[in-house]
Amino acid sequence: AKSAGGNRFELADPEADARAITRHGLTTALPTALERGEFFIEYQPLVHLGDGSVRGAEALVRWLHPQHGVLGPDRFIPLAEHTGLIVPLGRWVLEQSVRQAREWRELHGGAEAMGPLRINVNLSPCQLTHPGLVQDTVDILERTGIEPDALCLEVTESALIGADDDLLKPLRRLAEMGVDIALDDFGTGYSNLANLRRLPVSILKLDRSFTQSMQQFPADPVDLKIVEGIVSLAHSLDLAVTVEGVETGAQAEQLRILGCDTAQGWYYARPGPPERLHELALVDATG
Numbered sequence: 001a002k003s004a005g006g007n008r009f010e011l012a013d014p015e016a017d018a019r020a021i022t023r024h025g026l027t028t029a030l031p032t033a034l035e036r037g038e039f040f041i042e043y044q045p046l047v048h049l050g051d052g053s054v055r056g057a058e059a060l061v062r063w064l065h066p067q068h069g070v071l072g073p074d075r076f077i078p079l080a081e082h083t084g085l086i087v088p089l090g091r092w093v094l095e096q097s098v099r100q101a102r103e104w105r106e107l108h109g110g111a112e113a114m115g116p117l118r119i120n121v122n123l124s125p126c127q128l129t130h131p132g133l134v135q136d137t138v139d140i141l142e143r144t145g146i147e148p149d150a151l152c153l154e155v156t157e158s159a160l161i162g163a164d165d166d167l168l169k170p171l172r173r174l175a176e177m178g179v180d181i182a183l184d185d186f187g188t189g190y191s192n193l194a195n196l197r198r199l200p201v202s203i204l205k206l207d208r209s210f211t212q213s214m215q216q217f218p219a220d221p222v223d224l225k226i227v228e229g230i231v232s233l234a235h236s237l238d239l240a241v242t243v244e245g246v247e248t249g250a251q252a253e254q255l256r257i258l259g260c261d262t263a264q265g266w267y268y269a270r271p272g273p274p275e276r277l278h279e280l281a282l283v284d285a286t287g
């Protein structure tokens with residue numbers, strides 16, 4: 001529990017103490033964790049809402065901590081951002097994911113009609129301001145032999161709110177090369193929709209909160225109107241719409257009817273090892 005009274009109460013709160021100790025412990029363990037290869041990536045399929053085919057996957061990093069077991073990104077990404085380790089960690093995630101995409105492509109000869117599986121990688125705001133971003137990305141793509149248009153970088157809406165040209169420049173360069181930029185968690189920030197035109201994004205990822213509002217069938221008419229409005233605006237700006245957090249068939253169906261293009265969520269598959277993604281895509285390609 002958070003205390004209103006400052007340090008005095010916090011010290012008296014053993015739970016808060018334990019959390020602070022863990023936080024500190026995790027922070028100091030982060031750099032060695034990267035060296036020791038304790039991070040791994042799970043992949044969650046991105047599914048075409050029209051025909052149900054697997055089109056790609058989002059890379060989601062995890063930490064297999066020797067004492068605490070598997071830790072989710074919410075536990076350590078903020079710490080890595082705080083210490084700057086997010087830059088090498090993010091670079092590692094990008095390289096691993098792009099290599100994985102290449103491996104899928106080699107295994108996945110049968111699905112040429114749909115194009116290669118695409119790979120989505122999250123970018124933290126700290127990586128955006130890091131001067132090496134464009135060059136690192138170019139190097140990784142070249143080393144791996146993957147075309148830029150098989151890669152999508154996801155940036156949260158909040159990271160780009162009020163972004164000036166300096167911040168947008170690297171994203172523009174990547175977009176010009178053919179890398180897709182997705183606006184993640186869209187609808188949770190305060191950006192005005194007109195602002196979208198200024199951003200070098202080609203995909204909107206509608207936040208899970210919208211998907212949750214589609215739990216009932218039929219959903220609340222006002223929620224339906226809002227999503228419908230976002231989708232039609234997005235499409236008029238030539239942006240594709242991906243929905244996240246789809247947990248039920250009813251949600252998938254309503255979002256499909258509303259015109260969303262791609263979906264992601266437990267209804268299709270939880271994040272999992274790369275072999276799993278390959279199996280799903282293969283089943284899909286061979287029917």
Ligand code: C2E
Pocket residue numbers: 044059060061072073074077090093122123124184185244245246247264265266267271
């Ligand atoms: P995100 O980018 O919004 O990723 C989607 C999150 O929703 C993931 O949580 C995913 O496991 C979860 N999810 C997927 N489908 C469902 C569903 O149907 N229902 C529900 N309730 N949840 C679902 P996860 O893996 O814990 O990741 C949390 C956040 O950590 C991500 O949110 C992203 O912001 C961040 N993250 C993950 N990997 C990386 C990374 O490599 N770099 C950076 N900078 N951030 C990362």
Ligand code: CA
Pocket residue numbers: 058122154184
């Ligand atoms: Ca994401």
Ligand code: CA
Pocket residue numbers: 184185205207244
């Ligand atoms: Ca998201």
Ligand code: CA
Pocket residue numbers: 185207208
């Ligand atoms: Ca989210």
